[in-house]
Amino acid sequence: MPVKQNNISEIALELGLAMGEMKSRLRQKIQAKINEYDPDLSFELIEILGLLRRNNGINQQEISSKVSKDKSSITYLINSLVKRELVERVENTTDRRNKQIFLTVKGNEIVETVYPWALELYKKAADDLNENDINNALLLVKKMTANLE
Template sequence: MVVKPENIQELALELGRAMTEMKSRLRQQIRAKISEYDPDLSFELLEIIGLLWRQDGINQQEIADIVSKDKSSVTYLINSLVKRDLVKRVENKDDRRNKQIYLTPRGRKKRETIFPWVLELYRQAAGDLGEDEIRDAISLVKKMTTNLG
């Protein structure tokens, strides 16, 4: 039996649970697809590659912040991507200690095979939702995140 939330706190808690469940299901399906297309990649590696497809040239700290991992974990993942010739580190001209991460040609080429099925999973998740519903949901989650500080 499902208990209906009675107040704003319980509704917010239920929203958090629903978002966690959706992320978990997407992660499971992405992991299953990765094993079909490229068993050498993990979900975490793909997460960083996907981020760089959208924002190539950001630094390790920015990557860590966006994927919600500590910098040492991201360093380990980036080292793994460098060994696979999927990304490269480039010194920042203003701060040599700060390395920016760029996709290599091989890393960009992965997009051709991986990105279409990732987008298909998100299309499946969207189902019959309209663009406005999704934009409203994004706005709602961003406001709640801002409320947390």
């Protein structure tokens, strides 16, 4: 018997809400750990540093897109990171108006300190799940996200 479209919509809504709740709880726990390390660092700043660890040299627009924040918020956050000497802006060789953002040695040290804490929390979240279930869930969420494009 086929599933009713309305039922699929409601299940998708529940999935979205559950993902939001999980992200919120992880964020709170990570922020608490960050506060012990350096009360002047925020989750948003660490999020950008972590993104740059995986994609060093991307521009502000790409950062904005990947962390789902508007460009003016990203500019403020990156200015804060530059002031703390955790990242640097470098002119793109082909387009001087386009600045690429790179982690500094100091920024990378912070990521290397904080990243294991985040991984430990994600490990705890996935404690009784198997890798195949997590991969299937990841594929499902990516497909749903792509459907919204």
